[in-house]
Amino acid sequence: MTKNKKIFGIIGIPNSGKTTFFNSLTGLHQHTGNWPGVTVEKKVGIMERDGLEVELVDLPGILSLSANSLDEKISRDFLLKGEADGFVLIVDALNLERGLYLISQLQELEIPLILVLNKIDKAREAEFSIDIKGLEALLNIPVFPCVATREEGIEEIKRAIFSGKFKILKKKTNYGEDFEKIIYKVEKFLEENFKGIEKGRFFALKLLEEDKEFSEKLKMEEKYPQLKELIEKEAFLFCSRFHYKDLAEFISEKRYGFASGILNEVLKDYSLKSKIHFSNQIDLVLTHKLFGIPFFIAVLYLLFSLVFYIGNPAGNFIKKIFEISGKNLETFFLSLSFPKILSSLIVNGILNGVGTVIQFLPNIFLLFFFISLLEDSGYFTRISFLFDKFMHLIGLHGKAILPMILGFGCNVPAIMGTRILEEERDRILTILIIPFLSCSARLPIYVLFAGIFFPEREGLVILSLYLFGMLLSFISARFFQKFLIKKPLSPMIMELPPYHIPSFKGALLHSWIRAKLFLKKASTVILAGVLVIWFLSSFPSGVEYGSKDSFAGKIGELISPLLKPLGFGFYQAALALLFGIVAKEVVVGTFGVLFSPNPLKEILPNYFTPLSAFSFMLISLIYIPCISTIAMIKREAGLKYALILILYTLALGWLISFIFYQTGLLFFKIAH
Amino acid sequence: MFDRENIFLPPTFENYLKAIWNLSQEGKVVRVKDLADALNLRGGTVVSGLKNLAQKGLVVHHHYGHIELTQAGKIAAMEVIQKHSVLYDFLRNGLKVDEKTAEMDACSMEHYISKETYHRLIHFLEYIKEKLSMEQLHKFLEEKVNPNTIRLSEVEDDTLVLVKSIEAPKNIKQKLMDLGILPNKLIFKEKEAPLGDPIEIICGGIHISLGKREAEKILVIKKETIKLSKAPRGNFYISFLKASSIQAKKLTDLGIVPGKIVEVLENNEGSIKLKIDGNILILDESIGSFIYLEAYHDKK
Numbered sequence: 001m002t003k004n005k006k007i008f009g010i011i012g013i014p015n016s017g018k019t020t021f022f023n024s025l026t027g028l029h030q031h032t033g034n035w036p037g038v039t040v041e042k043k044v045g046i047m048e049r050d051g052l053e054v055e056l057v058d059l060p061g062i063l064s065l066s067a068n069s070l071d072e073k074i075s076r077d078f079l080l081k082g083e084a085d086g087f088v089l090i091v092d093a094l095n096l097e098r099g100l101y102l103i104s105q106l107q108e109l110e111i112p113l114i115l116v117l118n119k120i121d122k123a124r125e126a127e128f129s130i131d132i133k134g135l136e137a138l139l140n141i142p143v144f145p146c147v148a149t150r151e152e153g154i155e156e157i158k159r160a161i162f163s164g165k166f167k168i169l170k171k172k173t174n175y176g177e178d179f180e181k182i183i184y185k186v187e188k189f190l191e192e193n194f195k196g197i198e199k200g201r202f203f204a205l206k207l208l209e210e211d212k213e214f215s216e217k218l219k220m221e222e223k224y225p226q227l228k229e230l231i232e233k234e235a236f237l238f239c240s241r242f243h244y245k246d247l248a249e250f251i252s253e254k255r256y257g258f259a260s261g262i263l264n265e266v267l268k269d270y271s272l273k274s275k276i277h278f279s280n281q282i283d284l285v286l287t288h289k290l291f292g293i294p295f296f297i298a299v300l301y302l303l304f305s306l307v308f309y310i311g312n313p314a315g316n317f318i319k320k321i322f323e324i325s326g327k328n329l330e331t332f333f334l335s336l337s338f339p340k341i342l343s344s345l346i347v348n349g350i351l352n353g354v355g356t357v358i359q360f361l362p363n364i365f366l367l368f369f370f371i372s373l374l375e376d377s378g379y380f381t382r383i384s385f386l387f388d389k390f391m392h393l394i395g396l397h398g399k400a401i402l403p404m405i406l407g408f409g410c411n412v413p414a415i416m417g418t419r420i421l422e423e424e425r426d427r428i429l430t431i432l433i434i435p436f437l438s439c440s441a442r443l444p445i446y447v448l449f450a451g452i453f454f455p456e457r458e459g460l461v462i463l464s465l466y467l468f469g470m471l472l473s474f475i476s477a478r479f480f481q482k483f484l485i486k487k488p489l490s491p492m493i494m495e496l497p498p499y500h501i502p503s504f505k506g507a508l509l510h511s512w513i514r515a516k517l518f519l520k521k522a523s524t525v526i527l528a529g530v531l532v533i534w535f536l537s538s539f540p541s542g543v544e545y546g547s548k549d550s551f552a553g554k555i556g557e558l559i560s561p562l563l564k565p566l567g568f569g570f571y572q573a574a575l576a577l578l579f580g581i582v583a584k585e586v587v588v589g590t591f592g593v594l595f596s597p598n599p600l601k602e603i604l605p606n607y608f609t610p611l612s613a614f615s616f617m618l619i620s621l622i623y624i625p626c627i628s629t630i631a632m633i634k635r636e637a638g639l640k641y642a643l644i645l646i647l648y649t650l651a652l653g654w655l656i657s658f659i660f661y662q663t664g665l666l667f668f669k670i671a672h
Numbered sequence: 673m674f675d676r677e678n679i680f681l682p683p684t685f686e687n688y689l690k691a692i693w694n695l696s697q698e699g700k701v702v703r704v705k706d707l708a709d710a711l712n713l714r715g716g717t718v719v720s721g722l723k724n725l726a727q728k729g730l731v732v733h734h735h736y737g738h739i740e741l742t743q744a745g746k747i748a749a750m751e752v753i754q755k756h757s758v759l760y761d762f763l764r765n766g767l768k769v770d771e772k773t774a775e776m777d778a779c780s781m782e783h784y785i786s787k788e789t790y791h792r793l794i795h796f797l798e799y800i801k802e803k804l805s806m807e808q809l810h811k812f813l814e815e816k817v818n819p820n821t822i823r824l825s826e827v828e829d830d831t832l833v834l835v836k837s838i839e840a841p842k843n844i845k846q847k848l849m850d851l852g853i854l855p856n857k858l859i860f861k862e863k864e865a866p867l868g869d870p871i872e873i874i875c876g877g878i879h880i881s882l883g884k885r886e887a888e889k890i891l892v893i894k895k896e897t898i899k900l901s902k903a904p905r906g907n908f909y910i911s912f913l914k915a916s917s918i919q920a921k922k923l924t925d926l927g928i929v930p931g932k933i934v935e936v937l938e939n940n941e942g943s944i945k946l947k948i949d950g951n952i953l954i955l956d957e958s959i960g961s962f963i964y965l966e967a968y969h970d971k972k
Contacts, residue, residue: 035913065852068843094916097876101850128922210842229712245855252849267921283879292866370825385881389867416848492843492870492883495851 140170322355567612875915
């Protein structure tokens with residue numbers, strides 16, 4: 001039996017609670033991917049009832065149909081393409097005017113719609129009501145009130161979707177007789193001279209608005225010059241007669257006129273005693289000239305502590321479970337006289353590998369839980385407001401500071417966290433510079449080497465590495481902008497939505513979706529990487545795991561001459577760095593295994609001088625971030641950027657260690 | 673005017689030459705149809721025009737339809753094009769006229785400007801570009817043409833302004849307009865970020881964070897206002913309601929509509945007594961702090 005399937009799009013203004021609404025409609029029945037060709041997230045939810053399957057596509061938030069960013073373009077293209085059987089438009093009841101402004105443009109598209117008024121409880125709190133029946137009559141589409149955070153009214157909306165209650169908007173924006181004549185002329189000209197133009201009125205308005213994308217579509221046509229001339233002439237006459245700079249100004253003004261006209265008719269029962277100052281009072285503190293930034297640091301500290309102080313022990317606990325079960329399994333296999341190679345595959349390869357991945361899970365879950373709470377509360381946009389100037393120095397928006405700071409904890413969630421940035425350009429740039437921020441996994445290396453070679457000055461040495469990493473990330477940001485990501489920083493025009501109490505359930509759902517994604521996508525790549533290393537360490541058969549005779553050992557020997565000019569041209573260092581690609585903590589562990597039974601504190605000074613030790617710490621900071629990070633970069637930014645970053649970090653790491661070590665040598669020679 | 677080898681060409685004919693030149697620069701074989709399309713004229717008109725130009729020795733119209741400029745025609749076309757670019761440069765970069773107006777004015781001026789003025793203009797441009805600070809010149813021009821106009825980025829905190837014009841590129845301007853920042857609308861500059869950039873403004877009750885580079889493109893006029901909660905007794909204009917559209921609606925339904933005259937009768941701490949449309953209202957101080965007033969000058 002073939003099922004009936006329908007596709008509906010969910011559109012809305014940013015901050016209208018669209019995501020919460022989408023989540024309460026579809027719950028866990030959603031999958032996340034990317035829109036074709038770009039790294040903008042596409043969320044699709046599935047609902048089923050009485051043999052009818054409904055696919056809900058969550059579209060990026062839009063203010064209008066003039067697509068300025070990639071996100072907005074995706075939404076507009078989807079609206080125009082006609083793939084969907086209808087659209088659910090979600091509007092914040094407290095911000096109805098903005099919603100009506102969008103409606104004034106949707107009407108020209110003549111698409112089937114349902115209007116959802118979200119946050120209707122807030123409207124009740126603010127002591128006013130919206131005349132739903134009146135609004136339905138005015139617009140000629142069904143209107144449903146709802147409170148997405150509490151799932152109020154969701155069932156009615158579901159029913160309406162399944163029974164196909166979508167209708168086409170009737171009320172049109174009144175642009176006045178003079179302008180309607182112009183629209184008609186252009187529409188007629190399009191109809192007569194261009195083939196295949198649907199929604200002529202919409203197209204004509206877009207051309208009159210000077211929307212480049214639409215004129216670009218016609219540029220190749222034979223009659224385009226005449227069309228252009230017609231529009232320019234009409235626009236000139238109209239604008240000089242009514243004193244506008246361009247038609248877009250006039251059109252926007254009329255659309256706002258439409259919105260406030262309807263608003264006036266449907267607002268009822270308002271009283272003056274409402275709590276209108278709640279949001280402003282909070283903002284006085286959060287973006288205060290003096291306290292704003294300290295407050296952010298406090299919030300950040302709290303977030304950091306919660307993510308890593310709860311997450312790390314939980315992660316270690318998970319890792320322990322894997323280790324213990326690994327050991328038990330090993331003895332169990334031994335008792336069964338299992339082939340040694342097979343038990344090694346399961347224990348050292350798979351179990352170890354999976355453990356390495358899953359130990360990040362608590363961090364990621366917690367991180368996204370708190371991020372989601374903060375984002376929902378409206379504080380995120382304020383962070384952007386606070387730090388925009390500072391981040392401009394390196395060519396990014398203020399918001400990017402959040403994932404970057406998280407990078408000091410662990411690069412993996414930090415890279416996932418770049419999803420909070422709207423622009424693809426900003427996301428990729430941030431992703432590319434996060435790996436230079438010393439994550440907690442690099443700390444054991446610093447602690448080990450600084451402790452042995454720079455006693456009493458460990459703190460200073462470690463701090464210098466952290467600072468140097470930051471410097472590198474800033475320089476790299478500039479470098480990538482010069483050679484790789486040439487698109488300029490998008491303008492800073494951002495709505496600061498009112499604060500409100502975030503939804504706990506929404507945050508849980510959000511973090512669960514992220515955690516699932518992390519497990520599914522990243523683990524495949526990481527597992528493969530771990531298995532390769534296991535293979536290299538265990539073969540040819542019969543060698544001791546990771547010893548000099550194994551393939552890995554041989555590769556180590558092969559690489560070590562390359563490391564000689566950096567001050568550590570022996571196979572143990574090469575192998576430690578090679579294995580460190582799995583996870584940087586492994587570097588220390590590898591030294592431990594390779595030099596056993598000698599304690600590292602005694603044996604390392606035979607191999608390293610303080611100079612080469614610092615050089616080793618430098619390369620550990622810079623060279624290829626761990627497999628988990630690479631896998632995440634591939635997922636978030638694509639294979640191209642993952643490969644670029646591998647090459648860039650390898651080259652840069654080698655070069656900086658080389659320069660540092662060689663100048664150091666030279667310096668000592670002169671000094672002596 | 674008769675100095676181009678004593679031939680005066682009416683503007684339309686100069687446009688013919690320009691169009692033929694441009695079309696042939698695109699590597700096309702120019703025919704009557706192309707020319708008619710480019711000039712947006714009828715074929716018949718173009719043919720008679722070409723005849724006229726051919727008589728003057730500027731154009732060769734081959735029998736098989738192919739149109740070519742003669743050497744003299746090429747020179748004449750080049751002259752017009754050069755004049756256009758000089759005039760455009762003068763209008764756009766010298767006088768800082770907006771792009772569209774500069775383009776249109778250059779198109780009409782190119783046909784009538786005398787050789788002498790044209791030559792002097794070239795050197796004049798050379799001089800001002802080299803010797804004068806163009807930035808200062810533009811600032812001066814702007815102040816003279818639009819007195820009282822300043823850039824939104826320069827407005828101090830807690831100030832009401834009226835948007836005069838938005839000079840941003842198309843896509844930024846559209847986004848600003850979509851957020852309700854339109855010419856002749858009142859917006860409120862709330863504050864600067866702690867680091868000095870961006871700024872926060874309120875427009876239609878919505879808070880917007882705006883980079884200084886974007887705010888610089890918005891020209892505004894400052895309004896001298898006073899909050900109702902701080903107003904002394906007397907008459908005022910209601911200027912602005914710093915509230916969301918819904919909150920504003922509540923106030924306007926009480927008769928507190930921007931543009932109306934209000935008389936403050938009493939302003940004690942906590943409550944304000946006022947008269948509007950003959951009705952007496954008592955408002956809470958916190959609500960009064962969202963209503964901005966302008967001085968009312970009684971014309972007697």
